[in-house]
Amino acid sequence: MLTRLPPRRHDFPVTRPQGGDAPAIEADHLVKRFGDFTAVDDISFAVPTGTVLGLLGPNGAGKTTTVRMMTTLSPPTSGTARVAGHDVVREPAAVRRAMGLTAQSATVDELLTGRENLQLIGDLYGLPRKRVRARADELLEKFSLADAATRVAKSYSGGMRRRLDLAASLVAAPPVLFLDEPTTGLDPRARIELWDVLRELVREGTTLLLTTQYLDEADHLADRIIVVDHGRVIADGTPLQLKDASGAASLVVTVARPTDMPAAEQILAKHVTDLRVDRDARRLTAPSEGVSALAVIAGDFTSAGIELDDIGLQRPSLDDVFLSLTGHAAEDSSNEEQPA
Ligand SMILES: Nc1ncnc2c1ncn2[C@@H]1O[C@H](COP(=O)(O)OP(=O)(O)OP(=O)(O)O)[C@@H](O)[C@H]1O
Numbered sequence: 020m021l022t023r024l025p026p027r028r029h030d031f032p033v034t035r036p037q038g039g040d041a042p043a044i045e046a047d048h049l050v051k052r053f054g055d056f057t058a059v060d061d062i063s064f065a066v067p068t069g070t071v072l073g074l075l076g077p078n079g080a081g082k083t084t085t086v087r088m089m090t091t092l093s094p095p096t097s098g099t100a101r102v103a104g105h106d107v108v109r110e111p112a113a114v115r116r117a118m119g120l121t122a123q124s125a126t127v128d129e130l131l132t133g134r135e136n137l138q139l140i141g142d143l144y145g146l147p148r149k150r151v152r153a154r155a156d157e158l159l160e161k162f163s164l165a166d167a168a169t170r171v172a173k174s175y176s177g178g179m180r181r182r183l184d185l186a187a188s189l190v191a192a193p194p195v196l197f198l199d200e201p202t203t204g205l206d207p208r209a210r211i212e213l214w215d216v217l218r219e220l221v222r223e224g225t226t227l228l229l230t231t232q233y234l235d236e237a238d239h240l241a242d243r244i245i246v247v248d249h250g251r252v253i254a255d256g257t258p259l260q261l262k263d264a265s266g267a268a269s270l271v272v273t274v275a276r277p278t279d280m281p282a283a284e285q286i287l288a289k290h291v292t293d294l295r296v297d298r299d300a301r302r303l304t305a306p307s308e309g310v311s312a313l314a315v316i317a318g319d320f321t322s323a324g325i326e327l328d329d330i331g332l333q334r335p336s337l338d339d340v341f342l343s344l345t346g347h348a349a350e351d352s353s354n355e356e357q358p359a
């Protein structure tokens with residue numbers, strides 16, 4: 020959360036970056052060394068205004084270190100970074116005015132109520148009290164915390180705390196938002212709720228950089244994904260490009276009645292090679308011949324009177340992508356602790 024940055028006074032709300040083509044967030048050959056150890060090794064990216072960049076990587080990849088450099092909390096060893104056009108080293112105050120940060124671990128004050136937490140941030144920012152009160156109410160509503168506004172944060176669930184954390188980073192209405200693993204530790208429903216809120220922020224024009232270890236999260240939210248491992252960029256593209264790069268889609272057909280399986284096999288064999296059959300699941304899978312072939316095949320099933328539960332193209336998941344890029348799964352951090 021941005022609240023642990025030193026208090027400062029500025030007009031409210033912060034102005035958004037002015038037009039032009041300058042990206043809202045830019046990193047240029049960023050490097051961070053801790054002694055001999057290189058935590059971030061030459062990372063570059065540019066995030067256009069109003070879009071989402073997902074920084075995806077396993078434990079220890081260098082995600083938090085990158086976010087700390089981008090948010091003025093830690094100086095780069097080399098390379099440069101700009102937020103809303105301001106250099107993070109030369110103009111840290113301007114950068115902080117333009118950004119909000121929700122850090123990896125929750126930083127809400129447990130002894131304060133939800134509303135008091137938000138008001139505290141407004142005070143730290145030196146924002147007018149009346150405006151902060153209105154903004155706090157608006158955010159409590161947006162994050163479904165209105166009913167819990169007067170309860171101390173200690174009584175909040177993990178999901179509620181995370182939402183309060185995010186609300187706190189939005190009190191000053193920053194045009195650029197950094198979120199370090201925003202949904203880690205949340206249950207599936209709370210994650211999806213938070214995703215909805217984030218999508219709405221982006222629709223309203225916020226530029227988002229989020230880190231995550233969850234491939235589906237990057238897939239759902241990011242316009243562009245940078246995959247990092249051991250401080251290096253190992254892949255970069257849209258979710259679709261990354262999936263395309265890791266292999267072709269498969270055609271998957273699920274037959275409704277088990278007795279139709281042999282006939283279904285015959286039909287598919289006319290169209291595809293390398294057919295795989297799972298009789299128990301009534302499922303037939305083959306390398307895809309594309310969407311037009313799919314339409315023809317679906318027509319053949321209809322003509323033959325074979326009822327299907329499902330027919331479609333299945334792209335590789337981002338999990339497959341990560342595995343094929345790194346040789347280990349995203350959640351598998353065991354490679355870190357291996358003795359040399
Ligand atoms: N202050 C520090 N001093 C020494 N090493 C550090 C420091 N901060 C981070 N590191 C190391 O840099 C590497 C990257 O850490 P970082 O916290 O950026 O990873 P991460 O991708 O955020 O991981 P996680 O998913 O676990 O949050 C790790 O090996 C970590 O131990």
Ligand SMILES: [Mg+2]
Nearest residue numbers: 082083084123
């Ligand atoms: Mg981290």
